[in-house]
Amino acid sequence: MHKPTPLIGTWSLIDWYNETETGERLYPLGPNATGYISYSQDGFVFVHMMASDRVSFETSDPFGGSTAEDSKAYKTQITYAGRYEYHGDHVIHHVTQASFPNWIGTEQVRQVSFSGQNLHLSATNAVFQGQKVNAFVEWRRAVT
Template sequence: MTDLIGTWELRSYYDIDDNDAKSEGPLGDSPRGLLIYESCGHMSVSMMRTDSAAAAVRFMGYAGTWRLRGDEVVHAISVCSNPAWAGTEQVRQLTLSGDELTLIGAAQVDGRTQRRILAWRRTIHPC
């Protein structure tokens, strides 16, 4: 899907638990981030916390390759700020509408599965 190719700016990042309760994601209520998908299959994402809270997570990022699988995008991670993710594949459900991209993943938070919702807006169109 060539519609993913380009650079995306993070608009929001939050969690939804199994009771559909919404809470802020690990990077606070106003994170910043860039997601880049290249036509040759490489990808990179960098995200950071912008507030001054003394939180354990201040930066998240990884790079590797990407491929589509139905309505999902699979990120094969080569390097990562979390060494445990290096060499793994992270699968995200995707919804794309024009220049708006939503990626949904899952995470274990306090022993419960949370849906991680990341909303992106295209900032730079493909070269």
């Protein structure tokens, strides 16, 4: 059993933006992205974020999309999972599965802070959309 932490539970995405070195804000999945992050008691993290305006495929077969449909679907979501270690001011996600194959086997380090029911995660010197950025993701405890 994992040591209890304030991360445990499921959180809903409020906002994800990346800030460039010049201070420009970029929204990789658009300003209305949705998603969840879930930290389990047994030490696993699961993350899924997606654009709110994703386009459906022409077919009902999840593996039957055209190359253009597949590309657009891939570029409008991000997901990963693995074990995590909580260290108070930061958390390390040990990625074992990911929609972006290059993250498999990596450690994704996120700075952690809380305010009320909100969780703030950030990463410095990340690379998204060809630019070095600082990433800021805000979550709120999911309600049932």
